[in-house]
Amino acid sequence: MIDLKNLQNNFDEVGEKLLKKGVSTESLNEIKTSFQKLKEKRTALEVLQADQNKQSKLFGVYKKENKDIKELQAKLAENKKNMATLQEEVREIEETLQQKALIIPNIPADTVPIGVDESENIEIKKVLDIPTFDFPVLEHSDLAEQNGWIDFKRGVKLAKSRFSLLRGDGARLERALINYMIDFNRERGYEEVCVPLIVNRPTMTGTGQLPKFENDLFKIEGEDLFLIPTAEVPLTNIYNDEIVAKDDLPVKLTAYTPCFRKEAGSAGRDTRGMIRQHQFDKVELVVLSHPDDSAKIFDEMVKCASDLLSSLGLAHRHMNLCTGDLGFSASSTTDLEVWFPAQNCYREISSISNTQEFQSRRAKIRYKDTDGKNKFLHTLNGSSLAVGRTMIAIMENFQKADGSIEIPEVLKKYM
């Protein structure tokens, strides 16, 4: 959630940035007036409450001393009525304000390039040369079927479209990748965590998936529970409503989980192959950081994911996402795009974001600073790598003329 006080105090400046992210002027103005009104009503209510508290104490004293309480009683009852009205008003304003504030996206950092959509993302650098082939390259879906690694048809039969299953060496490669990635991250100081795949509404709200994106989530019928769309959700919310000791920062976590996404609104996109599925595996990085360190940690996380790709021998590039392509919770994001020879293009395989205080304010994750005050920390998240996409990148990049696939050296001991 954005800082409402900040919006109030720097309305033009902050508002302008939010307008670029698609927030309407009306809703900004509504928030501004609601916030103001809330303050007024609350102050008025508190004056009444203070009076009521005092008089009520007096009431007790009078009774003990057998004084006449009729007059006082009448006054208290009258006051109570006024309080109830104000209380109701305050509650209503709070609720609407909350509703509106929770669907306002994060404000892009100053380092984020201005742009409308992904075409205006800025390439930061390329890593490794793209491979060349002296034979016609095949798409991963063909390679997978040839090698018996992926069964698309039966995945659909078992569940529905956008599901598949891995078999034999395909399944083993998936598992090898997961183990390799977690070990890779662990060696870089990330604690391995195994998290619930089903989480509740407050958890989903803490990281920003709810209330705005309920349609993208798989919901458990009859329960207010959801399948996680990324391990970022449980990992970040581990410290929901907690105060982390300053000395414990940064908290660096990594987890492997399946991820579940409805992919509402992607009808027709990437229908062939395993690029976009309802269920996919991902190894995730999450860091809770002191605000002063988050920029440095962000770079570390990008390097961690990029080095991982390099270690697998996969050519990729770093993209600085522009304002229009930034996700809801992110203040800045670097995407890593891996080279897909058959599609002759780079495609997203990892996304590292700094949400700054946006998530910690929602999830109430704070640290105790040296001045004794509790402050919101910064949360960062990044795919170590999307495992499925890594697998198909390996298939396409390391295919041989006979259709077989060379396993990257670092994975061999995991197979």
Place this chain on the structure above:
RNA sequence: AGACAGGUGGCCGAGUGGUCGAAGGCGCUCGCCUGGAACGCGGGUGUGGGGCAACUCACCGAGGGUUCGAAUCCCUUCCUGUCUGCCA
């Protein structure tokens, strides 16, 4: 899933309608004591909101209700423990 018992500050734990934001203890911290430390003694020590401040409001798992007044009574709900059931 059913029965019973509970959920109070960093922790333990008292508190069954009135001056309780909450006794007492532990821990932590500051000061004294000491050559230094332990012990001992004295002070401080929750969170969030509003206000320049004095101060003030809210919070005793959460949400409702009763009352002039609720940690305390009632309802709902979540969680924990024990027993039963079921299972990996």
